[in-house]
Every structure is written in structure tokens, then in C-alpha cells.
Amino acid sequence: MEQNTPDTVKEVQQEEQSSIDFAALWHSVRSRFRLYLVVLGVAFVVACVYAFSLPRTYSCKVMLAPELSTSSSRSSLGALASTLGLNLSAGRTNSEALFPTLYPDLMNSVDFKTSLFPVKVRRDKDTREMTYYDYLLKEQKRPWWSSAIGAVVGGISSLFSSAEPDAPKTNKSKDVDPFRLTRKQTAIAKAINSRVRCDVDKKTLVITIVVVDQDPLICATVADSVKNRLQRFITDYRTSKVRSDLAYNQKIYAEAKREYDRARQLYASFSDANQDVILQSVRTKLNDLENEMQLKFNAYNAISVQLQDAKAKVQQETPAFTTLQSATVPVAPSGPSRSKIVLVFLFLAFLGTTLWAFYKDGQLKPLLGLS
Secondary structure, eight states, X not given: OOOOOHHHHHHHHHHHHHSOOHHHXXXXXXXXXXXXXXXXXXXXXXXXXXXXXXXXXXXXXXXXEEOOOGGGOOOHHHHHHHHTTOOTTTTSOOSOSSOGXXXXXXXXXXXXXXXXXXXXXXXXXXXXXXXXXXXXXHSOOOOHXXXXXXXXXXXXXXXXXXXXXXXXXXXXXXXXXXXXXXXXXXXXHHHHHHHEEEEEOTTTOOEEXXXXXXXXXXXXXXXXXXXXXXXXXXXXXXXXXXXXXXXXXXXXXXXXXXXXXXXXXXXXHHHHHTTTXXXXXXXXXXXXXXXXXXXXXXXXXXXXHHHHHHHHHHHHHSOOEXXXXXXXXXXXXXXXOHHHHHHHXXXXXXXXXXXXXXXXXXXXXHHHTOO
């Protein structure tokens, strides 16, 4: 008869200790049926209070397709590669510094966010207009517990912090200095950063602007305003050089026209005053004035041509945007999902109660494989 060695007996004992007794586990759960009812009931009530205390939010999406500048236009081979999802122009030198992939960084800048402060908005069920800054500062719905927590935290922080140094006495949106924002303005800028998002597809360069807000009409209004401001900023950037050239050409055009008019008037006045004089000195002076007038006219004519070219250049460099999806007032809220919140609360309550039951009956260690 085969005898068990000490090592074999030890292995059998370890297997018996590490084996999971499903019947005992089920018994631990079934014996605490009333506890589960109480815990799940309380969790359901707490989840409902929490979920229904969160304000509804709406989402609006705008999609744009920008036109690249002519200096960065691609060849036929590059266009064919783009249809296959490749970007052959990534390693080439591009004269356009503000590539579409940098637009999200532009929208995250303080200058861009503060430019949204004075935007006029109106709630869906209200006729009163206000600035976006005032709306975010005064008209936001918050959970009931946030006011209590904010009051406690504000009271504690006020005991250990000094007053805001050299801060402006007004927080109106029209008195905004992006170089030095007040605390409230900084908080509103952070709120805008969390509500406005911009994404750019690296293959197609399609710009997607998403705005989330508690009011559907304000959500669509801000999305459209962000789109217009982004287009305006890109247009100003792309045409800044040619607009500077246009302003310079307009300046020298006005000077050339003024010089030509002066020379023409001098020639006409001298010619009328000495019409019957036959002296050679008078004829020489008249020829000099006529030559000077012709030179001024030639310069004026050349600068006029340059001015027309500068105007055409501005029109040529002005980018065009194709709106793939316009801003539309959302009908249904985008969040929060109250049913998911309730289910998560119930699952966590059930899991916590089950682990506690296993621990009280000594079933948790075998379940976790502990000795």
C-alpha cells in the first residue's frame, strides 16, 4: 500500500485550503438578503439624489475644412498620397507657421479665451441678453453640495491668504487685461477651457469645435462665435504680411498722387502766367516743369499698378473655410447619464456588501488565494 510522503500531504492540505467553496459563498450572500435590500435601497436613494442634483449639459459640434495657402500647396503626387492617408509634405519647409494642427493650442491661449468674455448670449427660455462672462459667473447651476463646500473652503482659505494685490476693482468683461487677470477672470477662463474643445484631424485637417454648456441656445451661440473668431484670427494671420504691404502701398500711393497734383498745378500755373512770353528762360523753365510733372506721373502710375497688385494679393491670400457642420441648437442633453450613475452606485454597493459578508464568514482569504 502506497504511503503519502510529508510533501504530498502538505500539497493536499494547501489545495484544500485554497479551494473555493461556492456553496459557502452563496450561503454568505443568501443569509444576508435583508442587508442587501437595505444597502441597495440606500445606495439607490443616494444615487438618485446625486444624479438628479447634477445639472444637465448640452453639446454642440461645428466642423470646418480650412484651405491651405498657395505657398504650401501640394503636387499631384502629394494629393494622391493624401487620399491614401499619407502626408508627404510633413518634412518639407512650409512658409505658413500656423499649421492647422496648432489651432487647438491657439484656442487654449489666454487671449483667445478672454476674447469670448464679451460675447452676447441669451438663454433658451429667457429674453434677457448678457455677456458670456456674466453668464458663467452668475447664471451657472451647481449641485447643492458645491455651495456648502465652496463656502467652507473659501472661509478657510481667507484665513491664510491675503487680499488680491493690485487687482482691478471691477470684474466686468470689458475691463480685461490678458496680461494680468483677476482671480475671477482666471476662473472664468479655466471654465471656458473645460467647455470649449478643438480637435484637428491630422490626415484630413478637418477642424472640429465642440462646446458644452448647460443651456442649448447658449451652447450653439458660443460654438458659432468660436468658429467665427477662429476664422477671423486665421484670416488676420494669413493676410497680415500682404495687408501690411497694402497699407504701405496705399501710403506711398497717396504721397505720389499728392506730388503729381502739385507738379501738375505748378506747370499749369506757370504756363498760364507766361503764355505770351517768348523768352528762352521761360521756355526752359516750362520744359523743366513739364519733365518733372511727367516724372511724377510715371511714379504715380507705377505705384498705382503696385497698389492694385497688393489688393489682389490680399484677396488671394485670404483663406476660405468650408463649413462641414454648422452650429445647431441641441435638442437632447448630452449628459450626465443618470441611469449609468445609478447603476454604478448599485454595483459598488453590491460589491462592497458582498466583500464584507465574505470577510465576516472567513471566505475572503480563500477567495483571494491567501493562507
